Each structure stands twice: as structure tokens, then as C-alpha cells.
Amino acid sequence: MAPALDGSRPGTYFVPVQNPHTRLRIIEEATAFxxxxxxxxxxxxxxxxxxxxxxxxxKAPLGAFSEGWAL
Known part of the structure; x- marks a missing residue:
């Protein structure tokens, strides 16, 4: 969840925890980064x-630029 633009709420990243033994750790690490x-x-x-x-x-960033942050 993105932080509030006015700074009133921090951003939060939720880690999925269902079925942990069926998920590949490398995929979860890559997704977290x-x-x-x-x-x-x-x-x-x-x-x-x-x-x-x-x-x-x-609020509406260009997709190509936005995904560039995540490489």
C-alpha cells in the first residue's frame, strides 16, 4: 500500500503467508525487492x-518509468 501523499500514513508492504511450503523462496525474494x-x-x-x-x-505514473524502478 502506497504511503499517503500528505505524509499522514506510511507505506506498507504485505508479505503473503498462505501456503509457505508451496512457494519458492527465490520468487518471494524477487517479488519483495x-x-x-x-x-x-x-x-x-x-x-x-x-x-x-x-x-x-x-497519482498516474507512466508505466514504463514506474516499472523501471523495480528492475
Whole structure:
């Protein structure tokens, strides 16, 4: 969950815990890095810090740029 743009709520990354013995650890690690740090969680936190961006650019990022954060 992305942090609130006004800083009133931090971002949260939820780790799926159902059926842990059927999930590959390497996939879970890759997903965590993709979504958390340095992935989308960090990207959204950085966007929230850039208060001079228009609301459209803060809430509707370009997909190619957004996915670039998660590589």
C-alpha cells in the first residue's frame, strides 16, 4: 500500500503467508525487492516527497518509468 501523499500514513508492504511450503523462496525474494526496496514502495515514497509534481504525475505514473524502478 502506497504511503499517503500528505505524509499522514506510511507505506506498507504485505508479505503473503498462505501456503509457505508451496512457494519458492527465490520468487518471494524477487517479488519483495520488486515491490518494496528499491521497488515500487521506494518509488511511491520518493514521489510523495516531490510536492512540486502535478497531482496527475504523482497519482498516474507512466508505466514504463514506474516499472523501471523495480528492475
Amino acid at each position: 520488486h515491490e518494496a526496496v528499491p521497488g515500487h514502495h521506494f518509488e511511491n515514497a520518493r514521489i510523495a516527497m516531490l510536492g512540486d509534481l502535478p497531482l496527475l504525475r504523482r
